[in-house]
Amino acid sequence: MDRALSLLAAFDAGHRSLTLGELSRRSGIPPSSALRLANRLTAWGALERGDDGRFSVGLRLWEVASLAPRGQGLRQVAMPFMGDLAEVTRQHVLLAVREGDEAVLVERLSSHHAMPVLYRVGGRLPLHSTGVGLVLLAFADPAFQDEVLARPLVHEPEKVPVAPDALRRTLAEVRRQGMATVRRASPAPLVTVAAPIFGAEHRVVAALSVVVPRGGAEPRQLGPAVRTAARSISRMLGAH
Amino acid sequence: MDRALSLLAAFDAGHRSLTLGELSRRSGIPPSSALRLANRLTAWGALERGDDGRFSVGLRLWEVASLAPRGQGLRQVAMPFMGDLAEVTRQHVLLAVREGDEAVLVERLSSHHAMPVLYRVGGRLPLHSTGVGLVLLAFADPAFQDEVLARPLVHEPEKVPVAPDALRRTLAEVRRQGMATVRRASPAPLVTVAAPIFGAEHRVVAALSVVVPRGGAEPRQLGPAVRTAARSISRMLGAH
DNA sequence: AGGGGCCTGCCATTGAACGGCACGCGGTCT
DNA sequence: AGACCGCGTGCCGTTCAATGGCAGGCCCCT
Numbered sequence: 001m002d003r004a005l006s007l008l009a010a011f012d013a014g015h016r017s018l019t020l021g022e023l024s025r026r027s028g029i030p031p032s033s034a035l036r037l038a039n040r041l042t043a044w045g046a047l048e049r050g051d052d053g054r055f056s057v058g059l060r061l062w063e064v065a066s067l068a069p070r071g072q073g074l075r076q077v078a079m080p081f082m083g084d085l086a087e088v089t090r091q092h093v094l095l096a097v098r099e100g101d102e103a104v105l106v107e108r109l110s111s112h113h114a115m116p117v118l119y120r121v122g123g124r125l126p127l128h129s130t131g132v133g134l135v136l137l138a139f140a141d142p143a144f145q146d147e148v149l150a151r152p153l154v155h156e157p158e159k160v161p162v163a164p165d166a167l168r169r170t171l172a173e174v175r176r177q178g179m180a181t182v183r184r185a186s187p188a189p190l191v192t193v194a195a196p197i198f199g200a201e202h203r204v205v206a207a208l209s210v211v212v213p214r215g216g217a218e219p220r221q222l223g224p225a226v227r228t229a230a231r232s233i234s235r236m237l238g239a240h
Numbered sequence: 241m242d243r244a245l246s247l248l249a250a251f252d253a254g255h256r257s258l259t260l261g262e263l264s265r266r267s268g269i270p271p272s273s274a275l276r277l278a279n280r281l282t283a284w285g286a287l288e289r290g291d292d293g294r295f296s297v298g299l300r301l302w303e304v305a306s307l308a309p310r311g312q313g314l315r316q317v318a319m320p321f322m323g324d325l326a327e328v329t330r331q332h333v334l335l336a337v338r339e340g341d342e343a344v345l346v347e348r349l350s351s352h353h354a355m356p357v358l359y360r361v362g363g364r365l366p367l368h369s370t371g372v373g374l375v376l377l378a379f380a381d382p383a384f385q386d387e388v389l390a391r392p393l394v395h396e397p398e399k400v401p402v403a404p405d406a407l408r409r410t411l412a413e414v415r416r417q418g419m420a421t422v423r424r425a426s427p428a429p430l431v432t433v434a435a436p437i438f439g440a441e442h443r444v445v446a447a448l449s450v451v452v453p454r455g456g457a458e459p460r461q462l463g464p465a466v467r468t469a470a471r472s473i474s475r476m477l478g479a480h
Numbered sequence: 481a482g483g484g485g486c487c488t489g490c491c492a493t494t495g496a497a498c499g500g501c502a503c504g505c506g507g508t509c510t
Numbered sequence: 511a512g513a514c515c516g517c518g519t520g521c522c523g524t525t526c527a528a529t530g531g532c533a534g535g536c537c538c539c540t
Contacts, residue, residue, distance in 0.1 A: 021517060032498085490531105
């Protein structure tokens with residue numbers, strides 16, 4: 001059964017459809033077994049098979065996955081507020097949660113004429129070099145923070161090493177301000193403002209951010225807007 | 241392994257988190273086996289377990305499901321155009337695909353101050369009494385249409401029987417016009433305009449619609465707007 | 481105190497998953 | 511033309527991991 005899961009894990013952003021052979025090789029399962037498993041997954045709807053014989057992830061799986069509280073569930077309550085932010089900023093609005101030592105992008109609203117796109121919905125972001133990541137890290141369990149800080153880290157697109165002390169100060173600052181502000185030059189000069197979203201028991205369950213081009217209109221107003229939206233979402237989630 | 245899938249199938253919109261006992265009963269799997277399977281699914285990330293011991297669908301599963309071409313894949317290319325429509329209409333914009341004899345709602349953009357909500361993203365809609373459903377049915381394989389028409393059908397919220405002949409004429413009209421217009425009084429007086437989205441090989445792969453309150457602003461302009469957006473999306477999908 | 485769910489770990493049995501193998505097919509290189 | 515390679519598929523005897531009954535522990539309600 002783990003083998004069935006490893007078949008699913010064989011798919012990634014760059015490989016959304018696979019032949020049986022690829023499926024077999026990428027999952028490390030002999031072709032005959034891979035076929036048997038894939039057929040059963042297809043019968044259930046977890047996989048689909050195109051006219052060309054290629055396998056891809058099935059809609060049925062997408063349906064049950066849409067019941068994930070931290071995925072669609074979170075998105076559902078956040079969406080209207082994200083929509084408001086998107087309409088005002090006309091750039092990118094991001095919603096992410098922490099999964100292990102990375103952030104997973106749960107939703108991204110991007111205007112038609114927004115900056116070049118950085119991350120994909122359903123994809124992962126580094127915790128230490130993105131706005132939402134810094135927020136999630138800053139408000140995470142201290143033990144987990146130490147664990148991350150102990151690792152060698154590099155800023156993501158540029159591959160510049162991260163100084164642990166500097167990161168630690170950044171995290172403290174994020175906690176103090178209740179938001180993170182990040183300026184980068186990665187694809188284009190941009191500034192990100194991110195704020196935490198609280199669930200029950202005052203735990204941070206997600207992070208919300210806007211990404212706008214540097215030099216764009218409002219530098220200072222962004223903070224309050226994002227924090228307000230984040231608080232509204234928190235309230236909907238039952239934060240005390 | 242089918243048993244693992246039936247565990248996943250135990251979740252639905254009304255049961256997004258389940259105790260082990262519920263999981264066991266709803267899937268028909270003895271508790272001890274259900275626990276073992278659920279634990280392995282949890283280890284992989286297909287399920288998550290809250291502090292209260294309840295199981296829910298995991299983010300990891302949501303991640304791989306986001307690779308589904310007919311789910312997130314479709315949504316990804318459609319989103320910007322749906323956003324434009326939403327900004328103009330300020331009501332609901334729906335994107336759905338056909339799965340078996342129902343439609344699955346892949347995305348819904350709803351303004352903050354829109355009408356009461358009808359369907360949930362990830363949920364299912366009847367083919368014969370919704371705008372997107374009629375479009376998907378009208379452009380489906382004729383054999384499949386006959387099969388649906390042979391069944392006893394009722395309009396959905398009202399439980400009024402559907403006359404097969406009338407439906408057949410409606411479908412012909414939808415094909416002729418290249419769009420469906422539906423007026424209903426279900427939750428509130430509303431009008432839906434839906435148009436087909438084509439993929440490669442000129443096959444209809446999805447349907448796009450807007451739902452606005454009856455008596456609202458533009459009755460006639462809606463058609464061209466929806467059809468234009470649908471064509472734009474079709475082009476992005478590689479429709480010849 | 482008693483009773484009933486609920487969750488969990490153990491363990492001997494058995495039935496289903498496993499993967500090597502061979503076949504048929506289509507495309508490419510020699 | 512021929513040979514070859516990769517791919518997808520079905521078969522089948524072996525085996526090992528999944529199975530579920532059982533009992534124990536916990537908590538809540540009566």
